Amino acid sequence: MKNTLMMAGFVALMGTSAMADGIGVSMALFDDNFLTVLRNGMDAKGKELGVSLQIEDAKNDVAKQLDQINNFIASGVSAIIVNPVDTSATQAMTDAAAAANIPLVFVNRQPINVDTLPDNQAFVASNEVDSGTLETIEVCHQLKAAGKDKASVYVMMGELSNQAAVQRTADIHDVMAAGKCEVELTIIDEQTANWSRDQAQSLMTNWLSSGTPFDGVIANNDEMAIGAIQALKAAGVDMATVVIGGVDATQDALAAMQAGDQDVTVFQDAAGQGAGALEAAIKLSKGEAVEQKVYIPFQLVTAANVADFLTKN
Amino acid sequence: MSTSAHGLGGLKYDPTKKARPPELNVFLALVIIVVAFEVLGRLLMGESFLFNTRENVSGLFNTARLSIIILQVATVGIIALGVTQVIITGGIDLSSGSIVGASAMVAMSFAQTAIVNGNPNPKAIFGDWAMDLPVILPILIGLSVGILTGLINGALIAYTKIPPFIATLGMMVSARGFARWWSNGNPVSFPTQGYNAIGSGMNPVIIFVGLAVLIHLLMTYTKYGKHSYAIGSNEQATRMSGINVDRHKVLVYVIASALASVAAVVVSSKGQTAQANMGVMYELDAIAMAVIGGVSLQGGRGSIIGTVIGALIFGVIISGFTFLKLDAYYQEMVKGAIIVGAVVLDQYRQQGRARV
Numbered sequence: 001m002k003n004t005l006m007m008a009g010f011v012a013l014m015g016t017s018a019m020a021d022g023i024g025v026s027m028a029l030f031d032d033n034f035l036t037v038l039r040n041g042m043d044a045k046g047k048e049l050g051v052s053l054q055i056e057d058a059k060n061d062v063a064k065q066l067d068q069i070n071n072f073i074a075s076g077v078s079a080i081i082v083n084p085v086d087t088s089a090t091q092a093m094t095d096a097a098a099a100a101n102i103p104l105v106f107v108n109r110q111p112i113n114v115d116t117l118p119d120n121q122a123f124v125a126s127n128e129v130d131s132g133t134l135e136t137i138e139v140c141h142q143l144k145a146a147g148k149d150k151a152s153v154y155v156m157m158g159e160l161s162n163q164a165a166v167q168r169t170a171d172i173h174d175v176m177a178a179g180k181c182e183v184e185l186t187i188i189d190e191q192t193a194n195w196s197r198d199q200a201q202s203l204m205t206n207w208l209s210s211g212t213p214f215d216g217v218i219a220n221n222d223e224m225a226i227g228a229i230q231a232l233k234a235a236g237v238d239m240a241t242v243v244i245g246g247v248d249a250t251q252d253a254l255a256a257m258q259a260g261d262q263d264v265t266v267f268q269d270a271a272g273q274g275a276g277a278l279e280a281a282i283k284l285s286k287g288e289a290v291e292q293k294v295y296i297p298f299q300l301v302t303a304a305n306v307a308d309f310l311t312k313n
Numbered sequence: 314m315s316t317s318a319h320g321l322g323g324l325k326y327d328p329t330k331k332a333r334p335p336e337l338n339v340f341l342a343l344v345i346i347v348v349a350f351e352v353l354g355r356l357l358m359g360e361s362f363l364f365n366t367r368e369n370v371s372g373l374f375n376t377a378r379l380s381i382i383i384l385q386v387a388t389v390g391i392i393a394l395g396v397t398q399v400i401i402t403g404g405i406d407l408s409s410g411s412i413v414g415a416s417a418m419v420a421m422s423f424a425q426t427a428i429v430n431g432n433p434n435p436k437a438i439f440g441d442w443a444m445d446l447p448v449i450l451p452i453l454i455g456l457s458v459g460i461l462t463g464l465i466n467g468a469l470i471a472y473t474k475i476p477p478f479i480a481t482l483g484m485m486v487s488a489r490g491f492a493r494w495w496s497n498g499n500p501v502s503f504p505t506q507g508y509n510a511i512g513s514g515m516n517p518v519i520i521f522v523g524l525a526v527l528i529h530l531l532m533t534y535t536k537y538g539k540h541s542y543a544i545g546s547n548e549q550a551t552r553m554s555g556i557n558v559d560r561h562k563v564l565v566y567v568i569a570s571a572l573a574s575v576a577a578v579v580v581s582s583k584g585q586t587a588q589a590n591m592g593v594m595y596e597l598d599a600i601a602m603a604v605i606g607g608v609s610l611q612g613g614r615g616s617i618i619g620t621v622i623g624a625l626i627f628g629v630i631i632s633g634f635t636f637l638k639l640d641a642y643y644q645e646m647v648k649g650a651i652i653v654g655a656v657v658l659d660q661y662r663q664q665g666r667a668r669v
Contacts, residue, residue, distance in 0.1 A: 030497075031493045031498055031589045031590050032498065032590075033498070033500050036497065036498040039498075157641060160642060189635075189638045190641070191635060192644075197584040197586060198388070198580055198583065201584065202381060202385035202631065203635060205377070205380075205381040205384065205385070206381050206385075206631070206632050206636070207635065208377055209375055209377035209378035209381055209632070209636075210360065210378075210636060211367040211370065211375075211377075226586075227584065230583075230585070234513070234514060235377070250500075251435040251436055251502065252436075252500070252502050252503075252585075252586060255429050255502075255503065258430040259430060310432065310435070
């Protein structure tokens with residue numbers, strides 16, 4: 001009798017903790033503005049659909065992330081969403097989920113094995129090549145519109161080990177090489193400010209101290225673009241004479257754009273990616289087929305359409 | 314080390330025993346690095362590092378570069394002042410960077426403005442009651458975060474006797490966790506004009522220099538300073554001579570954390586934003602500034618003047634690299650080598666003096 005009661009107790013416990021329709025989410029880093037918007041987008045979609053999510057923070061630790069995925073598998077979730085810490089360490093995650101026959105969706109960061117994913121796995125993100133390309137072409141366009149045929153710019157890079165920073169910087173060079181820039185663009189110098197506003201302020205002020213004339217700053221993200229703007233304003237530079245570009249369309253950047261300081265940013269639909277990943281995970285868990293690469297498009301933001309984006313991030 | 318540097322028990326810090334102040338060596342290192350950049354600049358770039366070579370600007374020096382050299386290290390420099398007095402007592406503080414993050418988040422939440430470009434503040438943390446408060450409130454609230462974390466650090470170290478490395482490592486992790494929890498990782502932005510003014514222009518430098526003078530006076534002319542050196546040189550002897558070592562240690566860590574909070578207010582005001590990852594690695598930069606400035610990690614030796622020069626060396630290196638357009642990939646490698654090199658030189662000099 002005692003045993004049956006205990007069994008019943010265990011069954012009741014399992015009923016609550018086994019997460020029959022639960023989805024496990026492992027985020028690379030909670031402490032990241034963009035990923036926070038993505039996470040909140042996923043959370044909101046989960047509440048809307050009535051799906052319970054268990055979101056964990058891998059704290060930028062590859063090993064911890066793999067442990068989290070194995071824990072999800074062990075607790076029998078119906079699907080797993082991973083925002084990979086290291087995009088080159090994703091094969092092990094794919095293998096673990098495939099062995100347990102649990103659907104897996106990679107979100108935001110492109111896994112290295114994206115072309116060989118099994119049928120019940122998918123990748124949801126924006127095509128990273130687009131962001132830097134859209135940004136650079138628009139900066140060129142605005143320089144041309146300002147009546148310039150030749151222009152020189154500074155380039156602010158994100159963390160050097162980060163794929164997005166490498167890609168967005170390469171995009172600038174690719175746009176120039178492909179002749180897609182409307183003006184003859186020269187890069188005076190390119191340095192890293194590690195995505196940080198504070199470091200970007202210092203970097204810009206250091207550049208200003210050399211006195212080299214320039215027409216714009218192309219930054220890998222908005223935080224650095226804002227740092228550059230703050231340094232330029234502190235030095236008394238007229239913001240109408242320079243073109244400043246960033247990526248992310250953060251609230252701070254949109255405000256800077258409304259104030260006429262920042263000229264270009266690119267909106268990456270973080271919440272859309274989070275919601276899209278969750279939708280793909282739910283479909284896969286029901287055995288439905290999804291596109292293996294779901295691209296949520298980047299959108300260019302300038303002073304003309306900034307109002308449309310104020311409530312999006 | 315401790316006995317040879319300060320004589321019997323190291324209780325009395327006697328300046329007359331020194332043939333040449335150690336700060337002079339650090340200053341010479343600074344001069345050598347500046348000259349190196351000047352020469353390299355003239356050879357490689359055809360430009361001057363320090364002097365003004367632009368026709369459209371008047372003056373002998375490139376004042377823009379001189380000011381950024383100090384400005385870019387002022388925030389971490391403020392932390393380094395606190396770290397210096399911690400290291401002098403023989404301790405270490407790994408939590409200052411995280412305390413910057415935590416204090417900045419809390420302070421900025423009470424420094425927000427209600428209307429941004431005619432719209433309601435999109436990053437509002439609290440309701441309307443916390444908007445457009447007088448600037449002194451966020452400053453005091455930010456400082457209280459530092460004082461509280463400092464009390465915890467100090468009490469753990471003084472009364473549970475766990476090593477400072479572990480106590481402040483714990484605080485480093487917890488305070489960063491707190492900073493992330495505060496707004497679920499969201500940045501806090503759009504402060505009031507009054508709050509913006511704190512870190513605008515050269516104000517961070519003024520605050521840094523003001524605090525440096527204050528802490529320097531504290532360390533050289535007061536009982537507080539004498540006791541700090543005494544504890545770092547020989548804690549047992551200090552305890553025996555009737556000084557309340559435990560209470561003193563709590564005070565040391567409170568001052569260090571409070572200075573980290575000041576740095577948090579300055580950096581969040583300067584950037585007009587507070588983010589959970591603010592101040593990452595600041596503690597190590599601050600320790601490096603102190604060590605380059607001749608502060609001994611064994612305790613009992615070092616000075617605020619040395620740390621300030623150490624901070625300047627940092628600033629010169631950052632600006633010099635950008636000036637030379639050194640590839641970003643090389644910069645950190647070279648920076649690390651310079652930090653270690655400076656300490657190796659200092660060690661060599663110490664051994665030389667011990668033999669005399």
